[in-house]
Amino acid sequence: MVVQQYALFPHMRVEENVAFGLKAQRAHRAQKAPKVAKAEIRTRVAEALEMTGMAAYARRYPRELSGGQQQRVAIARALAIRPGVLLLDEPLSALDARLRSGMLAELARLHRELPDVTILYVTHDQVEALTLADRIAVMDSARLQACGTPRELYRAPANEFTASFVGNANLLPVTVGSGGVAFGGGELKVDTEGAARGAQATLCVRPHLVGLGDGPEPARRDRDGDPVARVHAPAVRRDRRPPGHRGPAELKDPPAHGDEVTLHFAPEDAVLSTAGVTHD
DSSP states (O other), rough: OOOTTTOOOTOOOOHHHHHHHHHHHHHHHHHOOOOOHHHHHHHHHHHHHHHOOGGTTTTOOOOGGGGHHHHHHHHHHHHTOOOOOOEEEEEESSSOOOHHHHHHHHHHHHHHHHTTSSEEEESEEEEEEEHHSSSSSEEEEEEEEEEEEEHHHHOOSSSSSHHHSSSSOOEEEEEOOOOEEETTTEOOOOOOOOOOOOOOOEEOOOOOGEESSOOGGGGBBBBSSSSSSEEGGGOOBOOOOTTTTTTTOOOOOOOOTTTTTEEOGGGGEEEEEOSSOOOO
């Protein structure tokens, strides 16, 4: 396990910190795993430090390291015992933005290089989750909201909370109709399979899938030839960033506040949700 504040022993050098778990296994008589020989301990420590890029710092004390370097040592200590499961509890939360970005890349590399180790990564940062995870479990108030691959959670979120938490989303309150949903005085032609007619629901449309102006495809117009949606600019985000991107990406010529604009999106790009919390 790697905790938020690393928990390195300040009186031990880096190599001693990394060897601690192996030596503890050797000393613990009740330990079911085979005891590690002293020579093997030195080899494993060297391997763990090399893997985390800390081989050159083996003789230093934690106080002589930066926050990112201390975090690498904590990861090396956990890897040295060759665990079947590695738990990382918000390991980047104590780092500044520059160090966090660099360590995120390092963790992604370790994830690729350790296919036999299951990594359970706890984070509040969706960028970290989308960057590292094969599968993501979304929690809210100690309850499981959704679980799936990053693509599944982004493309087809199970509920409103998941839609807003995983990536940016335009969440539109709608009423389920016979062949679509009622919104803005008209009807949007979207898939309503499994939803009862007249039910109040939420339509999720990702910002980068929304265009300004009339859509060129016939599927983006109703049977009378009108645009599928006409809304006021303040009701819709003008942000069209790709998932996981945190920098500003406003439209080049955004409409003025209160202007009426025409939006278009493909029906298959909208996901309907009628559920709140999905799992106990």
